[in-house]
Amino acid sequence: MDELVVRDARPGDTTGIGEAHAEAWRVGFADIFEPTDLARLVGERRTTRWPTEMRAPGFASTTLLVAERTGTVEGFLHFGPERDAPHERMQIYSLSVHPLAWGGGTAVALMDETLTRLADRGHDDVHLWTYRDAGRARRFYEKAGFTPTGRAKDEGPAGGPPVVEVEYTRPTGP
Secondary structure, eight states: OOOEEEEEOOGGGHHHHHHHHHHHHHHHTTTTSOHHHHHHHHHHHHHHHHHHHHHSTTGGGSEEEEEEETTEEEEEEEEEEOSSSTTTSEEEEEEEEOGGGTTTTHHHHHHHHHHHHHHHTTOOEEEEEEETTOHHHHHHHHHTTOEEEEEEEEOOSTTSOOOEEEEEEEESOO
16 A cells, blocks of 8 residues: 655645545535535535635645555545634544545544654644534544543534534643
């Protein structure tokens, strides 16, 4: 099998990032959202948002990593300062891996690189929010050493129905 490479995203990666994002949502959240809501949320929003996102004000203060194998983006992880209280804590905003790459170490490689970079930059911990009913995601985060904080909120994706999100945290070091 070809080597998996984790690196900073480049503008030319946006199509692959969008495809991984859309398919991860389509498959991973099928049990959380009604089919019509999921189709609308996945639609063009997930596949076409990344060129705009990468040019948005404030993007430079964040890090977008991609994992690729043989030139194909298998997944991405986006992190930076906490959105609700900038610069107080670091937050993982999004982690998506194309379902065809699930179980192949892509998410682990992205998470390992993220934790290393955060620790190298002097950050002691990181947090994230995920859907309460996203069993696969929650199992991954717990296996990666994240623990629930007990905090929850009714929020969900922009333009979608409210869903419960739960917060996780972990130290950046071992």
